[in-house]
Amino acid sequence: MIAKIIPATRISFGKNQEFSYSVPKNLQGQIQIGMIVNVPFGKRDELGVVRDLLKSEKTAYPLKPVKSIVWIEQVFTDKLSELSKFISETYLVSLGLVIKAIITKFATRPKMIERFVKVERYNPSFKLSDDQTNALAEILEYKNRSKLFLLHGVTGSGKTEIYIQVIQDLLKQGKQALVMVPEIALTPQTLARFAERFDQNDIVVVHSKISYGQKFLIWQKVFRGEAKILIGPRSSIFAPFKNLGVIVIDEEHDSSYKQFDQNPRYHAREVACKLSEIWDCPLVMGDATPTVETYFASQTLDTNRKPVTKLELSNRIKQELPPVTLVDMRQEAKMGNFSIFSESLVKEIEKELALNHQIILFLNRRGTATSMICKDCGSLSMCKSCAVPLVYHQSNQKLECHHCNKKYNIPIKCAKCQSHKLRFMGTGTERVEKEIQRVFTQARVRRIDRDAITKRLELENLYHDFRSHKFDILVGTQLLAKGWDLSQVGLIGVINADTILQLPDFRSNERTFQLITQVAGRTGRGDFPGKVILQTxxxxxxxxxxxxxxxxxxxxxxEIVHRKEFNYPPFSKLIKLTTKHYNEKIAWAKAEQIAESLKSAEGVEILGPSAAFIPRMRGQYIIYVIIKILAGEKQQLAFQNIKKKLTKLPVEWSIDVDPDSLL
Incomplete structure (x- = not known):
């Protein structure tokens, strides 16, 4: 017997991905199509998926034997096979690497599945709003068909309740549900919302920190139909469902849905659209600030995308949306206030503390100071491996690189001119925490960022402490912008709204709007109205x-006018090619050669080569070549033409189709 197997490893895109193996007699009565097996591949062993079984026939050379069956169930179904081929063809990556991302490693001693929440179940008695009722009816009308919905609702408008009631209806039919949330939003509060309404034995949760053993048990429960609801980040899209009935993507705009740092560089939203088609089930994308591409697809007929039906939730369930007061920090400086806090923000903090309300201060930068500069020659203290300024962290008295994580002692003189006039510049969350404690000495202050919170349990404990009002002011980065439903927050202070605006990327304005809106949505969720002070x-x-x-x-x-003017998505399809090398001249030479070879392709525009926004990282120089394919009837043809050329790219190049950023 011969088994046709796709090894879960990198094989050059465009080459044969399927290999023949002999099946030992002891496995011939057990091995089936769709099983995960262990096979020799080159000088190492790899996991692989059985795609076909043939009767023994003569071969021109002896075949290597299948070593063992790793997963005795036929877990790699035809539906997963179709999905993996879609990802491979769409994102120009070898099928083997897609399969590697889909299948989980086998654990001989798997641990118990992690339990996150312990809550009492209840059935709420509140009545749905008219907008909620209409949205729910529209989705359920297509519950047995592939249909894409954009549930566009302001923060606090009750989108999660729609998800829950759709899932409740489909579970009665024996269906399963996939609920995708950004990794950052996998908070106890998010999970508790579902645990309160469903049998906890029906819910499983995956995240980036679970062990292979736990993931194996979860995938097994999903495949057997024992798990009815799977909640997780982008990787949960690969679960081997038995009877999927609905897909939910919460916070559809979140950049974490796009995998950018390793193959396959897929976008979970686009993969979910295909999964909806494969399972013939609805996809519900909920967001207060959807991506420009998704909202555009709901406004017009895009010939290159499936149509999206927009459902509006215009009002909050409880309080009105909080008023936002803008503070021009240029005027503050003219009045002699050089503090990181405007007078308006300080006064509002005083008022809220007097009312025993809580306060969130948001700044999307870690550290105490964002750079160290020489006042004589103007040079910055830079990372030796990356072309970025070092960030000062007062907590450990070190300069740190936030890209390679190297730490440096604070210099006593400038490396360039030997001057001793070194000064810290810029503001991070550590400085905000220190300054707010200095101004409001009686207030209880905590900080939430990747330096202060390193473990999931720490995040859970901090959330419960803040919800229980064990401290008054929370200083943090975007970690607090998602998934937090807090009833005692009366004020949000945005310390600097310009951090993303300063980046030279076509999504900078979009990211700024989304982040401000999401952070502002954390207040006004209780019995009293909230307010926002925005400094810029x-x-x-x-x-x-x-x-x-x-x-x-x-x-x-x-924004859509700017996108059309410069032919950025949704008016084009982008492909980012990246090469790296320790020798700068070699990196540029390779990039120029590839860019020149692609210029003959029809229907595309080649931009670059150009250095990355951070031109050197971990000692390697980074060069981009951007391919822009204009939208229209010929876009797919142009994509197919360029794909033929990209299959011949040297292996050291990375291909990112539909990149989330050009930085």
Missing amino acids: YNPENFAIQAALKHDYKKFFET
Whole structure:
């Protein structure tokens, strides 16, 4: 007997991905199509998926034998096979690497599945709003068909309740549900919302920190139909479902749905669209600030994407959306206030503390100071491996690189001119925490960022402490922008709204609007209204102006004009090619050679080569070549033409189709 097997490893894209193996007699009565097996591949052993079984026939050379069956069940179904081929063809990556991402490693001693929440189940008695009722009816009308929905609702408008009631209906039919959330939003509060409404034995949760053994048990429960609801980040899209009935993507705009740092560089939203088609089930994408591409698809008929039906939730369930007050920090400086806190913010903090309300101060930068500069020659203290300034962390008295994580002692003189006039510049969350404690000495202050929170349990404990009002002010980065439903927060202070605006990327305005809106949505969720103070040096920016009024439509109308003018998505398809080398001249030579070879392709525009925004990282120089394919009837043809050329790229090049950023 001969088994046709796809090894779960990198094989050059465009080459044969399937290999023949002999099946030993002791396995011939057991091995089946769809099983995961262990096979020799080159000088090592690899996991592989059985795609076909043939009767023994003569071969021109002896075949290597299958070593063992790793998973006795036929877990790699035809539906998973179809999905893996879609990912391979769409994102120009070898089928073997896609399969490697899909199948989980086998653990001989798997641990128990992690339990995150312990809550009492209950059935709420509140009545759905008219918008909620209409949205629920529309989704359930297509519960047995492939249909894409954008559930566009302001923060606190009850999107999660729609998810829950759709899932409740489909579970009665014996279906399963996939609920995808950003990794950052896998908070106890998010999970508790589902645990309160469903049997906890029906819910399983995956995240990046679980062991292979735990993941194996979860995949097994999903495949057997024992798990009815799977909650997880982007990788949960690969689960081997038995009877999938609905897919939910919460916070559809979140950049964590796009895998950018390793193959396959897929976007979970686009893969979910295909999964909806494969299972003939609805896909519900919920968001207050959807991506420009998704909202555009709901407004017009895009010939290159499946149509999206928009469902609006215009109002909050409890309080109105919080008013946002803009503070021009340029005017603060003119009045002699050089503090990181405006007078308005300080006064509002005083008022909220007097009312025993809680406060969140948001800044999307870690550390105490974002750089160290010589006041004589102007040079910055830079990382020796990466072309980025070092960040000062007062907590450990070190300069740190946030890209390679190297730590340096604080220099006593400038490395370039030997001057001793070194100064710290910029502001991070550590400095905000220190300054707020200095101004409000009686307030209880905590900080949440990747330096202060290194374990999931620490995040859970901090969330419960803040919810229980064990401290008054929480300083943090975007870790607190998602998945937190807090009833005692009366004020949000955005310390600097311009951190993302300063980046030279076509999504900078979009990211700024999304982040401000999401952070502002953490207040006004209880029995009293909330408010937001937004500090900026760019008050005229249209994204900031739209965020002041929580006006997504106004933001979209302006942003879509800019996208069309410069032919950025959704008016084009982008492919980012990246090469790295320790020798800068070699890196540029390779990039120029590839860029020149691609210019003959029809229907595409080649941009670059150009250095990456961070031109050197971990000692390697990074060069980009950007391929832009204009939208229209010929886009797919142009994509197929360029794909033929990209299959011949040297192995050291990475290909990122539909990159989330060009930085």
